[in-house]
Amino acid sequence: MPGEELEIWVEKYRPQTLDEMVGHSEIISRLKTFVKKKAMPHLLFAGPAGTGKTTAALCIARGLFGDAWRQNMLELNASDERGIDTIRTKVKDYARTKPIGDVPFKIILLDESDALTADAQHALRRMMEMFTNTCRFILDCNYSSRIIEPIQSRCAIFRFKRLEADDIKTMLQRIAKAEKFTLTADGANAIVYVSEGDMRRAINILQAAATLRKKVDEKAVYEVMAVAKPTEVREMIQLALDGKFLEARKKLHSLLIDQGLAGEDLLTQVHREIYNLKIPEDLKVDLVDKVGEFSYRLIQGANELLQLEAMLAHFALVGQRS
Amino acid sequence: MLWTEKYAPKRLSELVGQDAAVQTMRKWVESWKKGKPSKKSLLLYGPPGTGKTAATRALANETGWQLIEMNASDKRTMSALRKIIGEASKTGTLLEGVQGKKLLVLDEADNIHGRADHGGYQALKEIIGTTTNPVILIANDRYSIPAEIQAQCELVNFRRLRPDQIVKHLEHIAKNEKIKVDRKALEIIARRSDGDMRSAIEDFQTHALVFPRLTAEQVLLFKREREKNVFDLLRGILFASSADVARSVLWSVDIAPDEAMAWIVENVPKAIRDPKALAAVYNTLSRADIFYRRANERQIYRLWSYMSDLMSAGVAVKKGSEVKAAKFEPPSYLKRYYQTAKTRRMLNSVARKIAMACHTSTHRVKQDMIPLLPILIQNKKLLENLTANLELSEEEINFLSSLR
Numbered sequence: 001m002p003g004e005e006l007e008i009w010v011e012k013y014r015p016q017t018l019d020e021m022v023g024h025s026e027i028i029s030r031l032k033t034f035v036k037k038k039a040m041p042h043l044l045f046a047g048p049a050g051t052g053k054t055t056a057a058l059c060i061a062r063g064l065f066g067d068a069w070r071q072n073m074l075e076l077n078a079s080d081e082r083g084i085d086t087i088r089t090k091v092k093d094y095a096r097t098k099p100i101g102d103v104p105f106k107i108i109l110l111d112e113s114d115a116l117t118a119d120a121q122h123a124l125r126r127m128m129e130m131f132t133n134t135c136r137f138i139l140d141c142n143y144s145s146r147i148i149e150p151i152q153s154r155c156a157i158f159r160f161k162r163l164e165a166d167d168i169k170t171m172l173q174r175i176a177k178a179e180k181f182t183l184t185a186d187g188a189n190a191i192v193y194v195s196e197g198d199m200r201r202a203i204n205i206l207q208a209a210a211t212l213r214k215k216v217d218e219k220a221v222y223e224v225m226a227v228a229k230p231t232e233v234r235e236m237i238q239l240a241l242d243g244k245f246l247e248a249r250k251k252l253h254s255l256l257i258d259q260g261l262a263g264e265d266l267l268t269q270v271h272r273e274i275y276n277l278k279i280p281e282d283l284k285v286d287l288v289d290k291v292g293e294f295s296y297r298l299i300q301g302a303n304e305l306l307q308l309e310a311m312l313a314h315f316a317l318v319g320q321r322s
Numbered sequence: 323m324l325w326t327e328k329y330a331p332k333r334l335s336e337l338v339g340q341d342a343a344v345q346t347m348r349k350w351v352e353s354w355k356k357g358k359p360s361k362k363s364l365l366l367y368g369p370p371g372t373g374k375t376a377a378t379r380a381l382a383n384e385t386g387w388q389l390i391e392m393n394a395s396d397k398r399t400m401s402a403l404r405k406i407i408g409e410a411s412k413t414g415t416l417l418e419g420v421q422g423k424k425l426l427v428l429d430e431a432d433n434i435h436g437r438a439d440h441g442g443y444q445a446l447k448e449i450i451g452t453t454t455n456p457v458i459l460i461a462n463d464r465y466s467i468p469a470e471i472q473a474q475c476e477l478v479n480f481r482r483l484r485p486d487q488i489v490k491h492l493e494h495i496a497k498n499e500k501i502k503v504d505r506k507a508l509e510i511i512a513r514r515s516d517g518d519m520r521s522a523i524e525d526f527q528t529h530a531l532v533f534p535r536l537t538a539e540q541v542l543l544f545k546r547e548r549e550k551n552v553f554d555l556l557r558g559i560l561f562a563s564s565a566d567v568a569r570s571v572l573w574s575v576d577i578a579p580d581e582a583m584a585w586i587v588e589n590v591p592k593a594i595r596d597p598k599a600l601a602a603v604y605n606t607l608s609r610a611d612i613f614y615r616r617a618n619e620r621q622i623y624r625l626w627s628y629m630s631d632l633m634s635a636g637v638a639v640k641k642g643s644e645v646k647a648a649k650f651e652p653p654s655y656l657k658r659y660y661q662t663a664k665t666r667r668m669l670n671s672v673a674r675k676i677a678m679a680c681h682t683s684t685h686r687v688k689q690d691m692i693p694l695l696p697i698l699i700q701n702k703k704l705l706e707n708l709t710a711n712l713e714l715s716e717e718e719i720n721f722l723s724s725l726r
Contacts, residue, residue: 005707005711006679006680006707006708006711007703007704007707007708008676008679008680008691008704008708010680011679011680011681014681049686054681054682058681075681077677077682077683079683079684079685080674080677080683080684080685111681111682111683112683200682200686200690201690204690204691204694205694207694207698208694208697208698211697211698211700211701211704212697212700224694224697227693227694227696227697228693228694228697229693243597245591245597245600246591246592249591253654253655253658257655257658257659257662257666258658258662258665258666259669260662260665260666260669260670260688261688262685262688265685265688265689294608297608297611297612300612300615300616301615301619302608302611302612302615303611303614303615305587305655306583306587306607306608306611307608307611309587309591309604310601310604310605310607310608313591313597313600313601313603313604313605314601314604314605316597316600316601317597317598317600317601319597320597320598
């Protein structure tokens with residue numbers, strides 16, 4: 001079975017039971033009662049990436065269904081499925097069959113459910129009602145406010161906060177011990193700092209650092225970050241600010257086309273970089289305003305290349321003023 | 323008056339180049355006159371401008387049958403068809419007694435669409451079955467008509483016309499209109515029409531309006547005038563003296579709006595160096611792009627006109643005074659897309675497989691994991707493990723290994 005013995009540590013060391021999870025002790029204890037009573041409402045897990053939402057859902061499934069958890073759980077990712085119609089078809093096909101074992105329902109896990117439009121969410125709500133006798137939905141999202149009210153009111157909402165530094169360190173040391181290498185205190189601190197409370201990112205960085213060095217210290221972590229955080233976006237912005245528009249545009253094309261980066265992800269990075277620029281504060285705010293505007297135009301379905309080029313042209317104009 | 327109407331055949335014998343079709347139609351008319359039609363309906367099919375509609379009108383003219391025409395612009399739901407054709411098809415005209423038939427003609431019969439013309443074909447089948455009047459269906463593509471309906475019809479094929487047949491007819495028109503014209507010019511028009519008599523006649527009339535004495539050179543020149551190339555478009559917009567000039571340049575070029583846009587975007591920053599002007603021009607292009615998306619998304623194609631104006635007139639008025647002569651080049655991103663298509667495909671498929679195995683999305687794997695892969699797969703065991711667990715293809719393995 002794919003994923004069973006995967007050497008990717010985020011999977012290899014993903015907690016198998018609710019007891020193994022770190023942090024969120026209140027949430028975990030409530031979820032445990034669902035497993036114990038073999039009964040639960042629809043659930044809405046809200047919170048930032050890498051805080052344990054998917055892991056909690058998988059642990060619930062394992063707890064309820066034991067070895068048959070894969071058969072009794074349908075995993076969907078809203079950002080990867082092609083629209084609500086695909087989701088509806090998959091859910092319908094899945095909900096038609098009975099659960100395996102002594103549990104009266106099956107679980108449908110819909111990750112990144114706030115990627116669905118409001119219309120799609122209304123369709124989802126109807127699905128939840130239609131299959132409520134045979135299925136429970138667990139919806140994962142970053143922000144519960146992006147989920148329509150009728151869905152929220154049908155779900156028990158759990159808010160996953162960013163993990164505490166100590167929780168992340170606990171997990172990292174657990175892995176270091178199992179994999180038999182040393183993780184120094186400054187190494188662990190560095191990982192916590194660069195991963196911004198995202199456990200998935202933290203573990204990925206740990207694995208990369210351990211690939212490079214037997215002893216993972218601060219230096220090893222920053223070595224990884226030098227590779228993983230390419231400076232190309234910053235370079236692109238700087239070229240534009242320096243008035244080298246054609247070169248900046250070439251960089252943009254390389255990022256979007258050669259590296260296949262999504263326009264909106266690139267904008268997120270640009271947004272972050274603005275505050276590192278050496279330009280007056282008021283111009284920074286002006287740039288953020290523009291980035292937001294072009295981000296909106298992208299969401300409206302406009303052409304990525306053209307819109308981001310237009311943004312760079314604006315950066316060039318601001319560069320001239322500063 | 324349009325020559326296509328003025329010189330439309332009055333009788334079937336005047337129809338150019340469709341002798342076999344005319345013969346079949348004549349026989350069919352005879353069988354109706356004897357009261358025992360071989361088939362109640364004809365299906366005339368063939369490319370545009372080969373004389374299908376003209377033949378039908380000539381036939382009505384010859385027989386004196388009253389012509390009732392419907393075409394794609396009419397709504398053809400079951401009830402509409404029944405109402406118009408159905409009723410007419412059952413009653414003869416009182417005036418002309420038993421011989422006075424109505425000729426029911428359904429033009430563009432291959433355009434009866436499933437949803438909009440709900441039940442249209444069903445109604446048509448019934449009508450042909452029950453009618454006491456002659457029916458003619460006209461279509462470009464015979465095979466888009468349901469087989470059952472084809473079976474009810476006598477099939478009549480209209481062929482593309484040969485250039486010499488078209489030239490002969492154009493000469494006839496020229497003589498009648500007292501127009502002086504080189505045979506060579508007519509040959510060019512005929513060849514360009516691709517066997518479509520209607521478009522050849524229209525072309526000829528347009529040319530004749532502009533040039534009192536039409537020569538081959540003029541025909542060729544006129545063509546080039548219409549399809550100014552894309553470099554003229556760029557020069558025209560970037561050096562236009564006014565918004566109006568820029569607009570008319572765009573209109574004169576035969577190029578799709580998105581293609582024109584790609585060329586303009588590629589070359590604008592090469593010619594406009596002033597950052598203020600460039601930012602303003604780009605903002606206008608960005609707005610044009612939004613109209614384009616809106617138009618396509620909601621199929622409101624009249625929004626294209628706003629896009630066109632913004633990318634022509636809009637650029638022209640915002641371009642500033644410092645426009646440099648630049649070497650114009652085709653849109654570079656196309657080449658780039660093509661060159662890196664495989665890498666991008668590999669990246670996406672590997673990310674998707676990792677995402678499935680790691681309970682997450684492709685998009686997140688691309689952000690979190692892909693940047694670390696060059697380091698991670700330095701561990702050969704991990705690469706082997708991924709290969710086995712994710713069922714990677716050889717191409718994907720090669721792609722991964724190349725990241726190292």
